[in-house]
Amino acid sequence: MYVGRTFATREDFKTALSIYAINCVFKFKFTRYQKDYLVSECDDKRICDWRVFAHKVGDSEEYEVRKAKLDHLCNVETRSRFSKHATSKVVAALLRANYANAYCGPRARDLPECILTEHNVRVLYWKAWKVKELAVVTAQGTDESSYALLPVYLHVLKLANPGTVYKLETVRDDNGDDRFKYVFVALGASVRGLPYVRRVVVVDGTHLFGKYLRCLLTASCQDANFQIFPIAFAIVDSETDESWRWFMQQLSEIVNDGQDLTFMSDRNSSILKSIPEVYPKAHHGFCLVHIRRNVKAKYLKKSGLPSLVWRAGSMYRKKDFDDEYDRIKQRNVRCWEFLEGIGVENWSRAYFEGERYNLMSSNIAESLNKALLPARGSPVLALIEFIRKMLGRWFETRRKRIARTVGDNPIAVERELLKRFKGGLGMAVLAVGRWDFEVKPKEGCHFHVSLEKRTCSCLEFQKLNLPCTHAMAAAHERGFEYKLLVGDMHKIKMWQPTVEGAILPVQDPAEVEVPEDIRVMCLMPPQTKRPPERPPKLRIHSAGEYEGKNKSKQPNKCGRCGGLGHNRVTCTNPLG
Numbered sequence: 001m002y003v004g005r006t007f008a009t010r011e012d013f014k015t016a017l018s019i020y021a022i023n024c025v026f027k028f029k030f031t032r033y034q035k036d037y038l039v040s041e042c043d044d045k046r047i048c049d050w051r052v053f054a055h056k057v058g059d060s061e062e063y064e065v066r067k068a069k070l071d072h073l074c075n076v077e078t079r080s081r082f083s084k085h086a087t088s089k090v091v092a093a094l095l096r097a098n099y100a101n102a103y104c105g106p107r108a109r110d111l112p113e114c115i116l117t118e119h120n121v122r123v124l125y126w127k128a129w130k131v132k133e134l135a136v137v138t139a140q141g142t143d144e145s146s147y148a149l150l151p152v153y154l155h156v157l158k159l160a161n162p163g164t165v166y167k168l169e170t171v172r173d174d175n176g177d178d179r180f181k182y183v184f185v186a187l188g189a190s191v192r193g194l195p196y197v198r199r200v201v202v203v204d205g206t207h208l209f210g211k212y213l214r215c216l217l218t219a220s221c222q223d224a225n226f227q228i229f230p231i232a233f234a235i236v237d238s239e240t241d242e243s244w245r246w247f248m249q250q251l252s253e254i255v256n257d258g259q260d261l262t263f264m265s266d267r268n269s270s271i272l273k274s275i276p277e278v279y280p281k282a283h284h285g286f287c288l289v290h291i292r293r294n295v296k297a298k299y300l301k302k303s304g305l306p307s308l309v310w311r312a313g314s315m316y317r318k319k320d321f322d323d324e325y326d327r328i329k330q331r332n333v334r335c336w337e338f339l340e341g342i343g344v345e346n347w348s349r350a351y352f353e354g355e356r357y358n359l360m361s362s363n364i365a366e367s368l369n370k371a372l373l374p375a376r377g378s379p380v381l382a383l384i385e386f387i388r389k390m391l392g393r394w395f396e397t398r399r400k401r402i403a404r405t406v407g408d409n410p411i412a413v414e415r416e417l418l419k420r421f422k423g424g425l426g427m428a429v430l431a432v433g434r435w436d437f438e439v440k441p442k443e444g445c446h447f448h449v450s451l452e453k454r455t456c457s458c459l460e461f462q463k464l465n466l467p468c469t470h471a472m473a474a475a476h477e478r479g480f481e482y483k484l485l486v487g488d489m490h491k492i493k494m495w496q497p498t499v500e501g502a503i504l505p506v507q508d509p510a511e512v513e514v515p516e517d518i519r520v521m522c523l524m525p526p527q528t529k530r531p532p533e534r535p536p537k538l539r540i541h542s543a544g545e546y547e548g549k550n551k552s553k554q555p556n557k558c559g560r561c562g563g564l565g566h567n568r569v570t571c572t573n574p575l576g
């Protein structure tokens with residue numbers, strides 16, 4: 001500290017002064033706190049005239065030390081209160097430099113020690129937690145400490161968000177240490193909204209890029225406004241039969257089995273096995289986008305087969321499907337055999353036995369993966385925090401939209417209605433009963449619409465719970481209110497309760513009660529050896545995606561273990 005020293009901001013100056021006080025062992029306070037200057041004086045200013053005066057530099061954000069009297073006359077009693085300056089924020093600033101260089105910082109339980117030795121401050125263990133939150137979670141390579149803090153974090157997460165369901169699975173290693181195996185989290189707000197979304201659950205797995213090569217499993221539904229409604233997620237070692245079965249078992253705590261339940265997936269073999277085991281009554285549909293991609297990768301791109309497959313799969317009536325399916329068979333028998341092998345009842349809407357509504361793909365899961373991309377390399381704790389914050393933002397945005405909406409229908413439903421209304425213009429409508437109509441499009445055969453039963457012989461009306469073009473034409477003819485044709489599942493009154501639950505930040509564990517067994521639990525990172533079952537390059541949905549050529553002649557260097565000749569995706573070296 002000297003006259004003429006400048007700081008980038010006012011906050012920087014305050015932090016630097018606190019660190020200075022910690023290192024020199026004294027206690028000061030700000031006696032003048034003005035908009036463009038600060039005066040700090042010794043705590044015991046009757047005896048001691050230590051004083052630092054800093055002023056804002058012109059119009060900039062900078063602060064400059066203008067006057068400084070740095071000698072102390074105060075006694076030990078006063079100076080011993082120096083540790084009051086070691087607030088979480090200041091300690092975080094102290095440590096940030098240490099973390100920036102080291103690949104992995106000290107674990108939380110080591111923090112008080114290192115702060116004590118370097119800066120004379122005694123910090124409580126749980127203050128160290130907060131320091132972690134502020135300084136470390138965003139820094140690189142803190143996976144180990146992240147696992148150590150996980151048990152307490154999950155506990156305070158549930159305290160802040162009642163109704164949250166979580167499960168932490170551990171294994172004991174040869175040394176008697178508890179190591180991380182799986183974690184499952186369903187936030188209270190999601191659990192609360194669950195009764196108001198349609199029972200079509202999209203399950204998907206995606207790879208994480210962290211040091212311990214985890215895999216994220218997710219389960220999501222779609223809300224009344226056709227937006228993704230995440231229910232639960234889990235971090236596991238990889239997509240195996242065991243991990244998916246475990247995930248499904250945890251999920252069954254909040255989503256019960258039933259004929260009315262449908263799962264959607266990308267046909268991952270472990271998902272295929274685990275669903276009938278845990279959910280014997282539920283239906284299981286396959287993502288049509290993935291199947292189209294498979295067809296595109298297997299057969300000539302210009303064959304037109306992918307779009308034929310898409311058309312066939314999207315058909316509502318069995319007869320229409322059969323026509324398209326025959327066309328595929330005539331064009332390419334091998335492609336037809338491939339589709340037969342998948343099972344028509346699993347991928348086509350017409351033959352599907354459960355309800356899948358408008359959901360023909362697991363695209364919502366892929367958009368969730370995309371949203372999570374920035375956090376996919378983060379330590380486990382930071383990843384869960386990222387998801388919690390993201391869902392909090394999503395829910396808040398939706399609450400605002402709902403508050404702004406006029407009428408009964410969410411905005412996306414209104415858009416669908418308009419599209420269908422336009423499609424129905426110019427159709428010939430003939431009333432055949434009070435609420436029954438024969439509707440004839442410009443081309444093709446006629447359809448029978450019943451506005452009372454909310455059905456149409458094209459089947460779209462009853463399958464989507466949204467009026468088809470024919471129904472819109474009939475309603476237009478009769479002067480029937482369009483909104484009466486929309487199923488309850490797409491109304492605001494079903495949308496609103498899905499986002500009623502708030503998603504709250506966790507509290508400082510020092511301020512709440514944490515049971516002894518959780519507090520003392522010392523969780524170690526998983527012992528990793530990459531399992532051979534399913535390396536990511538064999539993922540079904542990546543087939544047919546563009547594969548760039550590796551032009552580099554130099555051998556790859558692994559970002560995980562540092563070895564040569566392979567990369568972090570193909571790395572098999574054990575860690576930890």
Ligand SMILES: [Zn+2]
Pocket residue numbers: 026042043044048049050071072073074
């Ligand atoms: Zn003093």
Ligand SMILES: [Zn+2]
Pocket residue numbers: 447456457458459460461468469470471
């Ligand atoms: Zn219709």
Ligand SMILES: [Zn+2]
Pocket residue numbers: 558559560561562563566567568571572573
């Ligand atoms: Zn490696």
